[in-house]
Amino acid sequence: AAFIIGWNLILEYIIGAASVARGLSNYIDSLFGKAMSKYLIENLPIGVSFLSPYPDFLTFTFVVVIAILVAWGVRESTFMNTVFTTVNLLTLVIVIATGSFYVNFDNWSIAKDKIPKEDDYGKPVNAGEGGFMPFGVSGIMAGAARCFYGYVGFDAVATTGEEAKRPKRDIPLALLFSVIVITVAYVSGASIVTLMLPYYLQDEDAPLPHVFDSADIIVVKFIVTGGAIFALCTNLVGCIFPVPRVLYAMGKDKLLFFAFSKLNARTHTPLLAILSAGSLAAITGSLFNLDQLIDMMSIGTLMAYTVVAICVLILRYKVPTPVVKQTEDDTDENRSQVTTESSIASGPSSSSQRRAFSALAVYLSMVLAVCIIQVNMEDELVKGELLPAIILAVMMCIMVITVGILWCQPRTREKHLTFKVPLLPLVPCISIFVNFYLMVKLDVHTWMRFIVWLIIGMMIYICYGIPNSVEGHKARLAQEQKE
Numbered sequence: 139a140a141f142i143i144g145w146n147l148i149l150e151y152i153i154g155a156a157s158v159a160r161g162l163s164n165y166i167d168s169l170f171g172k173a174m175s176k177y178l179i180e181n182l183p184i185g186v187s188f189l190s191p192y193p194d195f196l197t198f199t200f201v202v203v204i205a206i207l208v209a210w211g212v213r214e215s216t217f218m219n220t221v222f223t224t225v226n227l228l229t230l231v232i233v234i235a236t237g238s239f240y241v242n243f244d245n246w247s248i249a250k251d252k253i254p255k256e257d258d259y260g261k262p263v264n265a266g267e268g269g270f271m272p273f274g275v276s277g278i279m280a281g282a283a284r285c286f287y288g289y290v291g292f293d294a295v296a297t298t299g300e301e302a303k304r305p306k307r308d309i310p311l312a313l314l315f316s317v318i319v320i321t322v323a324y325v326s327g328a329s330i331v332t333l334m335l336p337y338y339l340q341d342e343d344a345p346l347p348h349v350f351d352s353a354d355i356i357v358v359k360f361i362v363t364g365g366a367i368f369a370l371c372t373n374l375v376g377c378i379f380p381v382p383r384v385l386y387a388m389g390k391d392k393l394l395f396f397a398f399s400k401l402n403a404r405t406h407t408p409l410l411a412i413l414s415a416g417s418l419a420a421i422t423g424s425l426f427n428l429d430q431l432i433d434m435m436s437i438g439t440l441m442a443y444t445v446v447a448i449c450v451l452i453l454r455y456k457v458p459t460p461v462v463k464q465t466e467d468d469t470d471e472n473r474s475q476v477t478t479e480s481s482i483a484s485g486p487s488s489s490s491q492r493r494a495f496s497a498l499a500v501y502l503s504m505v506l507a508v509c510i511i512q513v514n515m516e517d518e519l520v521k522g523e524l525l526p527a528i529i530l531a532v533m534m535c536i537m538v539i540t541v542g543i544l545w546c547q548p549r550t551r552e553k554h555l556t557f558k559v560p561l562l563p564l565v566p567c568i569s570i571f572v573n574f575y576l577m578v579k580l581d582v583h584t585w586m587r588f589i590v591w592l593i594i595g596m597m598i599y600i601c602y603g604i605p606n607s608v609e610g611h612k613a614r615l616a617q618e619q620k621e
Contacts, residue, residue: 139452141603143445144388145595149438149588151384152415154377156423157431159200161343162370164428166196168343169363188583190427197423204374205416208382209407219379222372229365232358233346234326240353241333246270248336257339265338272337276516283576284429286436310557378416385411392606394598433584437577441588444573447566448498450559454549455494457486485548494547501540504533505571509578541567 167174178192207218250268257263266272273280331340334349341348346366350359382398386408389398398411423431486494508530512519515526544563559565604610 139445139449141393141599143442144384146438146442147384149591151377151381152419153431153435155419157435158370158373159197159423160428162200163194163196164343189425194424198420201420204378205412208378209409209412219375222368225368226372230323234330236358237330237334245333245336263338280579283579284432381415382408382411391608393603433580434587437580437584437588440573440577444570447569450566451498451563455486455547457491485550490547494544497540497543501537504537505574508533509575513578
């Protein structure tokens, strides 16, 4: 589970960096009338259906420059990230403050017959059914699945635990505050933009300058344009910054190659990890379209969070295991010590563990089935057909029963923890359900790419991680001494 989480986080951050760099490239290209994309499509077309129409060299350059900045040192890259973030927040304040004087609440309730057939550029308009939810609940959930990238990066706070002074207290608080700030920022920005200009007239590549240009606020347009570029740079640094730390931690635990954990003597950063992640992000960003990158990033993030939620349930309902403490003396006589006194207070038994794990397995099966049926039979459910509704109702009743069974089982009581997931098992179970549903809303091609990524990761784990992992070595020692 730890490897899958780490492997998916690597995918999340690498694809995140690639998508932000591609978005920054598209943003600049749009400001100049798409001159770069037109030239490259005419002179250097790729001609492969599942790749970008042209190689984006500007995206490649952006990723390489930011990777060099991150490799320069933690203090320098953190300072630059702070500067970018400050400009980003100031830009957001300007957008909200200025745009609030030009809002039109009628933009959220435009009737279908009043929507034009073409936009300002002569392209056909796909405006759905109009109104407040033009594409219905299904459209909202599909948009949520693709826009989940808005929450990519806040979990990077957890990768800086070694640099925090009081990580047990500071990291949970930083995560919670980050989620709150991100939510308020995205909801406020999206509301202002769509209230200033109808959703079907937005520019996908450079929405902020287009909105203020349409409102004829030229000065703010240029201020927002510069701020938006800084904002994308902030996101790019935020995506690349955690990758070497994840690779470093996995390399140190020997889940991935140990070379990733070696620090450069001058910069005190894992150069090989940074160069590997930066190269992969640069190549990926230059060869794939933005929408493909966003889908890949969303599915990797959602899967990582799903595995985390499952692991929370497993750890809280499993029987405590002996703790192996590694000593500095690496001799054959004194390589490690096995302590049978666990820091976890007595709670679950073998029978309660079996009941909890069985209920969890049934819950996961029902969640997957419900999500697949819900997504593939939406039309039938909207029409009011009885059979799919009954099937879903029965499965959801089983889900509620399994959650109740989990609620009744004894749990481990971790000592010396300043933060624990509240309302167990309700919160992790809701997280699993929502994440599964959003993943099922993504297209088949995204799932195929994701499965290929998982297969590559599993091959590395089986061939290298299992024989060499530090935790696996400790578990084998504990088993040997127990026998």
